[in-house]
Amino acid sequence: MSVDHFTSDHASTWFQRLDQQIFLTDVLSHESGASMSVGFARYGKGEKNPWKMTYDEALVITSGTFTVEGPSGSVTAQAGEVIYLRSGTEVTYVADEDTELVYVTYPHWLEATESSVEAHRLDDFHEA
Known part of the structure; x- marks a missing residue:
């Protein structure tokens, strides 16, 4: 049993999407033995990332405004809100302004994606 605390400073490696201002890092991954992933993301204003969910995910917006476009419409959240x-x-992540967020996934997003179509x-x- 343990209690852990993470900040984005705990990240050993950040990953960037193409040449976009989209950066992701896991601070809790499958290597930790936990059943979920936790990480940080930073999106520059106007950046978009189309994605197909292969896991459940909660996005906790810590700064900025962020929209997720989905089949039933768009959902927008600001700092202190969760999507x-x-x-x-099938979704598209959209940064309405410079945004930072925490993501929590179950099961681990990387393993779930790697083993999917x-x-x-x-x-x-x-690697950034």
Whole structure:
């Protein structure tokens, strides 16, 4: 049993999507033995990332305004608000302004994506 505390400073590696101002880092991954992932993301204003959910995800907006476009419409959240996404949903993440957020996924987002037909989407990311 343990209690852990994370900040974005705990991140050892950040990943960038293509040449966009989209950066992601896990601070709790499958390597930790936990059943979920936790990480930080930073999106520059206007950046978009199309994605197909292969896991459930909660996005906790810590600064800025962020929209997720989905099949039933768009959901927008500001700092202090949460967006919940269900596995199997096709979405587009959109930064309405410079945004920072915390993501929590179950199961681990990377393992779930790597073992799915959506694995090709990971090719867009490289170490920053």
